[in-house]
Amino acid sequence: MKPYSTPQSILAAGLLAFAVSSCAPTVMTYRLEPASGDIATIDGRSVTKAEQNGVGVVASFEREDSEFVTLDVEVKNRTDHSIDINPADFHFAALGAAQDTLTNSANPNLVIAGSAADPAYEAARMTVKRKQEEKRLKRAKVFNTLLMVAAVASDVSSSSRSRSYREYANKRVAHSLAYEGIAIKRAVDYSTFANRMQRYDYEEYRWRELALKANTLAPGESVRGFVYLPKVANASYLAITYTLPEQATVPLLFKQERVQQKQARQRRH
The missing domain is CATH 1.20.120 (Four Helix Bundle (Hemerythrin (Met), subunit A))
Incomplete structure (x- = not known):
C-alpha cells in the first residue's frame, strides 16, 4: 500500500508538533533591578525611591506580565497642594549597556521610547x-x-x-x-x-483592580498600584520618568536582564 497524506493528517501532525514544542523546559524571562535613587531591600525585593519638588515615587519590579514588565509603584504627595496622578505620565526610554539611547533598527533617527499603558483605555x-x-x-x-x-x-x-x-x-x-x-x-x-x-x-x-489609577492626591496622601511598561527585548536599562507638567520630573533607572529559567505556570494576583 502506498503511503498517503491528507490535509487532515497534516493538520493532526502539526498539532502534535506544536504540543511537543510548547513543552520546552525553559523560557526567557525579564528581570529588572533598580539602578538609581535610594535603593533598599524590603522583603527580599530591591526597592528604589526618588523625589522632586515634593513629589515622591517608590518603585520595585513586580513581574513580567504578557507583553509588559510590571512595576509596583507608590506615588506620594509631599507638596502643599493637590496633584493629579495618571499612570500614562510614566514615560521610559530604552538604553544600551553603556546607558546610551537605543534607536529603532528600521529608523536610526527614531529612539525607542514610550509611555506606560493607560488602564482606562486598556480596560x-x-x-x-x-x-x-x-x-x-x-x-x-x-x-x-x-x-x-x-x-x-x-x-x-x-x-x-x-x-x-x-x-x-x-x-x-x-x-x-x-x-x-x-x-x-x-x-x-x-x-x-x-x-x-x-x-x-x-x-x-x-486593569480595573491592580493597575495604578488616575486620581487626585491631596497633600500628605499617597496611592499605590502597578504600572505596566511595554517590553523592550534588547534594552539593558530602562530610564523611567514620572512627569507632572510644570511641577516635577522624577527619574528612575532600572537595569534589565533576560534570564533563562524553568517554565512554570505564571502566578496571577
Whole structure:
C-alpha cells in the first residue's frame, strides 16, 4: 500500500508538533533591578525611591506580565497642594549597556521610547476583544461545518465507487483521518476560545483592580498600584520618568536582564 497524506493528517501532525514544542523546559524571562535613587531591600525585593519638588515615587519590579514588565509603584504627595496622578505620565526610554539611547533598527533617527499603558483605555478594549473572539469562533464553526459536509459527501461518493476491498479500505482510512482532523480542529477552536476569554477576564481584572489609577492626591496622601511598561527585548536599562507638567520630573533607572529559567505556570494576583 502506498503511503498517503491528507490535509487532515497534516493538520493532526502539526498539532502534535506544536504540543511537543510548547513543552520546552525553559523560557526567557525579564528581570529588572533598580539602578538609581535610594535603593533598599524590603522583603527580599530591591526597592528604589526618588523625589522632586515634593513629589515622591517608590518603585520595585513586580513581574513580567504578557507583553509588559510590571512595576509596583507608590506615588506620594509631599507638596502643599493637590496633584493629579495618571499612570500614562510614566514615560521610559530604552538604553544600551553603556546607558546610551537605543534607536529603532528600521529608523536610526527614531529612539525607542514610550509611555506606560493607560488602564482606562486598556480596560475599555476588553469588550472589543471579546466580540472579536466570538466572531472568530462563529467563523470557525461555519468552516468546520463546511469541512464536515464535504467529508461526508466525499465518503459516500467514494464508498459507492470502490472497485475492490483494498480500495474501499484505503478510502475508509483516509476519511476516518479526515473526520479525526475535523474533530481535532473543532476542539482546538473551542480550547483557543476558552483560553482567550479567560485571558481577557484576567486582563480586565488587571486593569480595573491592580493597575495604578488616575486620581487626585491631596497633600500628605499617597496611592499605590502597578504600572505596566511595554517590553523592550534588547534594552539593558530602562530610564523611567514620572512627569507632572510644570511641577516635577522624577527619574528612575532600572537595569534589565533576560534570564533563562524553568517554565512554570505564571502566578496571577
